[in-house]
Amino acid sequence: EDKVVQSPLSLVVHEGDTVTLNCSYEVTNFRSLLWYKQEKKAPTFLFMLTSSGIEKKSGRLSSILDKKELFSILNITATQTGDSAIYLCGWGGEKLTFGTGTRLTIIP
């Protein structure tokens, strides 16, 4: 059975800290790994990763995939209160299987 595991389940840090969110997966027919941010409403797309070792960046957020060790990390530097959200990791193929998410809370 395909599985995506995210850790930690929740994280509380102070504004300005750097955080690393983890996603490990055991899936067949891997095509891509996707990260989403969910605030109050629909998840919004952050990154799609298909190749190992290539970092993707968007502002203070970055992500990288290790296909050999079957994991991905999402880094957020200089965190802001607007980064408070649930971060979802999903494996993409014919369907998208998600982990449980990491709830990140940034304290001012």
Added chain:
Amino acid sequence: DVKVTQSSRYLVKRTGEKVFLECVQDMDHENMFWYRQDPGLGLRLIYFSYDVKMKEKGDIPEGYSVSREKKERFSLILESASTNQTSMYLCASSFPPGQGTDGELFFGEGSRLTVL
């Protein structure tokens, strides 16, 4: 702008009622999905569809059915709602792998269903 619209943001139903959740996308996507989201359990796939009149069971199809009569519309049906179906329901759509954004899902804003 890409759009996935779920017809009802909030619903309250009684146990045993039939519930329809509607989802419409305007991106000409072949794939459409229904997930439910519960605290501590993340997003779990209920059903998905690759094309009109096609449907596939996801990870938790029990107690649900779906209908896809038109490409842009994917409906989730709870034949007889139960309290354990109280949840947030999210619809999403995407192109098939190898096309467009290759796996990226576009989500609707969710339908929060409470079954009393």
